[in-house]
Structures are given as C-alpha cells and as structure tokens.
Amino acid sequence: MSEQTPFHVLVVDDDKLMRQSLVTLLEAAGWRVDTLGRAAFVQDYLSDTTPDVILSDVRMPGMSGLDLLAQLVGMDSAPPLVLISAHGDIPMAVQAVQDGAYSFLEKPYEPRRLLTVLQNAAERARMRQSNARLTERLYQLSGLDRIVLGQSAEVQALRQDILAFADIDAAVLLNGETGTGKDLAARALHDLGPAPDAPFLALNCAGLSAETFETDMFGTWGARDGRLLAAAGGTLFLDEICACPLPVQAKLLRVIENKEILPIGAPAPIGVTFRILSSTNEDADQAVRDGRLRSDLFYRLNTVVLNLPPLRQRQDDLALLARHFLDQAARVYDISAPDLSQLDLAALLAHDWPGNVRELRHVCERRCLAARRGNGTMTEAIRADLSLENVPVTLREAVATFERELIAKAIRDHAGRMDETAAALGIGRRTLNEKIVKLALDKDALL
Structure with a gap:
C-alpha cells in the first residue's frame, strides 16, 4: 500500500464504540477512515466521495447492511462491501455474498483477518478502476494517438516526429526491432501526408527475387502493369531493406534515382514518382560495412531516421x-x-x-x-x-504442430530470409518451401 495513496474505507455501524475501535485499528494500519452511524446516509456520502471499500454491520436500525447491499448493487462503480455479522447472521451473510457483497466477517473479528479482507477488497477495487480508466482512455483516443499507442516519453516523441515529417517529401528510414510497429509508423506517415488516398505499396524486401523483380515490379508492355506503376504517385515502403538481395537493391536504386521504370518490351521508360519510406530491424551502418546494403542506396533512404523504441x-x-x-x-x-x-x-x-x-x-x-x-x-x-486440451490427438498432428511452431519461429528470427531460415533449421531451401506449403504457413503474416 503506497504511503502517498493510502486505502480509504468507510465504516458504517450504529455502535459508536465499535466505530471508534475500528477507526483506531485501521488508522494504525495506515488507512484513511470515514465513519457513518446509519446506512441511510451512505448514498449521500457516495455522491461526493468514493472510498476503496465499505465496511458495514449487518443489523442496524432503519436500513440494514443487506438493504445497503441492495442499494450498492444498483449503482455504477460502487465500492465493494464487506459485512460484519453476529454468529446468528452467518446464513444471512453467506446469502449476501452470493448477492454481491465482497465478503463477511463474524463477530468478534480477528484484526489481522479484517485487515487482509479489506486490503484485498480495496486492491480489487483499484484494479477495476484502473481497467475502467484504461478503457475510457482508449475510447477517447483518435487519429495518430490510436495508431501509435502509448504515453511514454519515447512514444510521444515518435508521434511528434511522424506529424513533423508526414507532409515533407523526404525519404524516411524507420529503425526498430522486429515487432515494434514500423509498418504502422510507415502507414501513419502516408495517411497523414498530403495524398492519403494515393496508393501505399509495401514491399517485403526479404522476399524479393532478382529473377522475377522486373516482371513483377515493372510489368510487361501491352500486357499488364507492374506493381510499381500501379503505385505511382503514392508511397513506396521498403520493409526490412537490409534483407534485400543486392541485385534487387541496384534495380531499386535506379528507380529511385531516375524516377522511371522500363516495362519489359517497352520502347521507352515511363516516369514514376513515389514517397520513399523504408525500415530495418538491424544496424544499417553495419550492414553497409558488411557489404549487405549498398551505401548509395542507404544514403538515398536515410534523409530522416526515426527510431522506434523496443517494448x-x-x-x-x-x-x-x-x-x-x-x-x-x-x-x-x-x-x-x-x-x-x-x-x-x-x-x-x-x-x-x-x-x-x-x-x-x-x-x-x-x-x-x-x-x-x-x-x-x-x-x-x-x-x-500448450494445455492438455490443446494437444493434438494423433502423433502425426502433434508433429505437424511442432514443425509449424518451429518453422514459424525460425522465419521470424531471421526476418523472412529463407536461406538463413533453412540453414538454421538444418534443412534445404526446397524442403523448407515444401513444408511451408504443406503446413499452410503464411510467411507475410508471420513477419
């Protein structure tokens, strides 16, 4: 229990000596205590103050503790009620708990037991209030606050950076570990920019192939448009750029520098423009030093660098x-x-x-x-x-489940780089591809 925020209890009892005894005990334990001599006064009290818990006698003149319970059950966000009952009232108190009371204690009560019950009730009430505040805050959030969610200083700074650079036509590199939300930040930069209705093309660079890149991205003249032409005028998001094959990096660099593509069989290049965003989950400077990322491409992508903090x-x-x-x-x-x-x-x-x-x-x-x-x-x-009820029935199903989890983890650990994934699993690339198809794994969803 924090010294800055002591638990707060309302004691309701018509016996003045009992009230004084409870005040002495609870204040010695660090509680803030209010008292009332009649249950009928509780509703007015709650209109101004909300204690963490109410401790009430069962038998009192006028409104009883059970009447008070019925009143509290009908109120929103009412504090939990703990009842003190004489021995003959125990069946009545048990029924009260079934009707919504938090607990009951038999007279004469044991002080440590009383403090434990009240503290548990108060902690539960505070957790309920905390959950309600979190839910209310979520409902109040909108726009960028709901996309890039959080209230830490790092996230607040990230939201400010996104707002500052969203409408500037400069290349932005998003740097952060796997799972930090780089794709959400990229989408926010696009959606808050000057052309939110323009296309947004996200390319998983780890899955790009030099052999099929021109067909897929540039298209075939007179037959079909490539993906880059279809996304012209919008945003091109190069996800995990350090995992991009070097031959593909060269082709991407030419598109970015020349602002044009040459469809297969076309008589002349076609001009295209994009807002360029990229991301990496590793040290891009080290990737340049290792020869895995072209320095000329890197310098085209890192005009602005936004760092996404790990959780x-x-x-x-x-x-x-x-x-x-x-x-x-x-x-x-x-x-x-x-x-x-x-x-x-x-x-x-x-x-x-x-x-x-x-x-x-x-x-x-x-x-x-x-x-x-x-x-x-x-x-x-x-x-x-895995709980027993989730364990597959047959050995074949169990093996498939284990393989699915193992391969999925390896794909995530190696950011979709399939050669590295296969090597880590100790199998060939072709075997890995066959297992992915057989097990119905969605590689893009895993990343």
Whole structure:
C-alpha cells in the first residue's frame, strides 16, 4: 500500500464504540477512515466521495447492511462491501455474498483477518478502476494517438516526429526491432501526408527475387502493369531493406534515382514518382560495412531516421497496450475482455518482450482464448504452454504442430530470409518451401 495513496474505507455501524475501535485499528494500519452511524446516509456520502471499500454491520436500525447491499448493487462503480455479522447472521451473510457483497466477517473479528479482507477488497477495487480508466482512455483516443499507442516519453516523441515529417517529401528510414510497429509508423506517415488516398505499396524486401523483380515490379508492355506503376504517385515502403538481395537493391536504386521504370518490351521508360519510406530491424551502418546494403542506396533512404523504441523500454505503456489488445481480441472471439489483475501487471512488467508489441498482441489473444474456457492468466499466456486440451490427438498432428511452431519461429528470427531460415533449421531451401506449403504457413503474416 503506497504511503502517498493510502486505502480509504468507510465504516458504517450504529455502535459508536465499535466505530471508534475500528477507526483506531485501521488508522494504525495506515488507512484513511470515514465513519457513518446509519446506512441511510451512505448514498449521500457516495455522491461526493468514493472510498476503496465499505465496511458495514449487518443489523442496524432503519436500513440494514443487506438493504445497503441492495442499494450498492444498483449503482455504477460502487465500492465493494464487506459485512460484519453476529454468529446468528452467518446464513444471512453467506446469502449476501452470493448477492454481491465482497465478503463477511463474524463477530468478534480477528484484526489481522479484517485487515487482509479489506486490503484485498480495496486492491480489487483499484484494479477495476484502473481497467475502467484504461478503457475510457482508449475510447477517447483518435487519429495518430490510436495508431501509435502509448504515453511514454519515447512514444510521444515518435508521434511528434511522424506529424513533423508526414507532409515533407523526404525519404524516411524507420529503425526498430522486429515487432515494434514500423509498418504502422510507415502507414501513419502516408495517411497523414498530403495524398492519403494515393496508393501505399509495401514491399517485403526479404522476399524479393532478382529473377522475377522486373516482371513483377515493372510489368510487361501491352500486357499488364507492374506493381510499381500501379503505385505511382503514392508511397513506396521498403520493409526490412537490409534483407534485400543486392541485385534487387541496384534495380531499386535506379528507380529511385531516375524516377522511371522500363516495362519489359517497352520502347521507352515511363516516369514514376513515389514517397520513399523504408525500415530495418538491424544496424544499417553495419550492414553497409558488411557489404549487405549498398551505401548509395542507404544514403538515398536515410534523409530522416526515426527510431522506434523496443517494448522493454516502454513499461509505462504496457497496461494501456495490453488493455487495447485484450479489447481487440475479445471482440474477435465475442467475449468480455478479461480484466488485468495485479498479478497480470506484474507478469507483464517482469517479461523482457523480445518480440515487442507484436508478441504482446499474441499474448493477449492467447489470454482471451483461455478466458473463453473460463480460465487463464497473463503469466500462462506469456509462457504459451500448450494445455492438455490443446494437444493434438494423433502423433502425426502433434508433429505437424511442432514443425509449424518451429518453422514459424525460425522465419521470424531471421526476418523472412529463407536461406538463413533453412540453414538454421538444418534443412534445404526446397524442403523448407515444401513444408511451408504443406503446413499452410503464411510467411507475410508471420513477419
């Protein structure tokens, strides 16, 4: 319990000595305490003040603790109610818990037990309020705030940079680890620019082939337009540029420098213009030194460099992001989004998030899938252990599941570079391609 924000309890009891005894106990434990001698006064009290928990006797003149419970159940955001009951009132108190009371204690109460019950009730109330505030904030967000979500200083600076450079026709290089949202930032630069309705062409550079590049990108004269011509006048996003084959880099450089393409069989080049955006999940300067990225292409792409922070440096954003992804997944699976408990938040803060925001989104989806079955925690979702009910029935299905997970992880680890992926798995490139088809893996979705 924080010294700056002590828990706040309202004690309702017609017995003055009992009220004084409870005040002495609770204030000694660091609580802020208010008291009322009648339950009938509670509603007026709550119109001005919202305590973390209400502690009330069951039997009182006029309105009883059970009447108070019925009143609180009908109120929005009412504090949890803990009842104190005499021995003969226990069946009544049990029914009260079933009707919505947080808990009950039998007289004479044990002080440590009382403090534990009240603290648990107060912590639960604060978590509920925190979840409600996160949801309200998400509903209030719009535009760039909702696309590049977060309130940490790094994310606020990134949003300012995107707004500053969106309407400037300068090449922007987005630098960040896999899963940090470089594609979202690129799309935001396009959508907030002067031509948001113009085409936006994203090319996964790791999957480009020098043999088919001209056919796919330039097209064939008189037969079909290539992808670059179809996207002329818009934005060309070169995703993971350091993974681009060197022969393709040379062709891209000519397009960027000359602002024209030559379709196969065409009598003359055709002029094209693009806003050039690119991204990398590695050190581009090192890639130039290693000879994997052409320096002349790099200097064409890095007029402006925006750095996207990894999730492990954005702990202030974890709760907001998790609430956002839980709400998204809950709508997909047609369930109520599970709340974030203190244990959930602790698990989120303890994890290193090597997969960044993308990993968090998948964790929240697993959490919602578990919630559909009436169980699950964030700790379990982060571990991503297969439960017995998810284990395939046959050995063949189990092997296929294992292969699918192993290959998917290798593709993500090597940013879609298939030769490196095959080498890491200890299989040939042709075998890898066959398994991807057989297992119905979507490489673009994995990246």
